[in-house]
Amino acid sequence: DSGVTQTPKHLITATGQRVTLRCSPRSGDLSVYWYQQSLDQGLQFLIQYYNGEERAKGNILERFSAQQFPDLHSELNLSSLELGDSALYFCASSVSGAGTGELFFGEGSRLTVL
Amino acid sequence: AQSVSQHNHHVILSEAASLELGCNYSYGGTVNLFWYVQYPGQHLQLLLKYFSGDPLVKGIKGFEAEFIKSKFSFNLRKPSVQWSDTAEYFCAVMAGSGGSNYKLTFGKGTLLTVNP
Numbered sequence: 001d002s003g004v005t006q007t008p009k010h011l012i013t014a015t016g017q018r019v020t021l022r023c024s025p026r027s028g029d030l031s032v033y034w035y036q037q038s039l040d041q042g043l044q045f046l047i048q049y050y051n052g053e054e055r056a057k058g059n060i061l062e063r064f065s066a067q068q069f070p071d072l073h074s075e076l077n078l079s080s081l082e083l084g085d086s087a088l089y090f091c092a093s094s095v096s097g098a099g100t101g102e103l104f105f106g107e108g109s110r111l112t113v114l
Numbered sequence: 115a116q117s118v119s120q121h122n123h124h125v126i127l128s129e130a131a132s133l134e135l136g137c138n139y140s141y142g143g144t145v146n147l148f149w150y151v152q153y154p155g156q157h158l159q160l161l162l163k164y165f166s167g168d169p170l171v172k173g174i175k176g177f178e179a180e181f182i183k184s185k186f187s188f189n190l191r192k193p194s195v196q197w198s199d200t201a202e203y204f205c206a207v208m209a210g211s212g213g214s215n216y217k218l219t220f221g222k223g224t225l226l227t228v229n230p
Contacts, residue, residue, distance in 0.1 A: 002159065004157070042222035102160050107156070
């Protein structure tokens, strides 16, 4: 158990819909990272938050947004869903925003868009 | 921007065979390098990491990796694999320290299957 909790574990929805994925980081970790894992693209970095502020941005679509709340949990919002958004979405956390590099990953939320 | 290339998509070995998984990265500056492992049905976890110093780093479960700067490589090795090493292995690179961009860029992963 990494200490990072993601909900829901599985989600099935239709095209055009909107979903919210939730992540609770390890106790004491200030940074939260979101990654998308698909068969063709591998693990793609989406976005990082540190203590409530956006720290780094990757290949995140405009239809996607995220935020980190004062209690440090984070939510990833995916809207106007397309078939290609079907993937495993991982959240990870680390103690700081600075490159110790050791990220602790949750078990992921598997999104299926039909 | 940094990128990571893992040469093998799927490697199949018998128990006790030696393992070497290739990883090359593309980035002109200082890098921190990592190998993560994802066992079936589990989350990714850190296997080992290189920041500086001795280019041969040892990780958990008998794994080691060697950083060869001139070749931009960070290959993962294990002298004798076990069935329990069956997993997906990800090489990752983080651009050097001091900046504000700490994103970890992953390779596409290598699936290792160890047959008993």
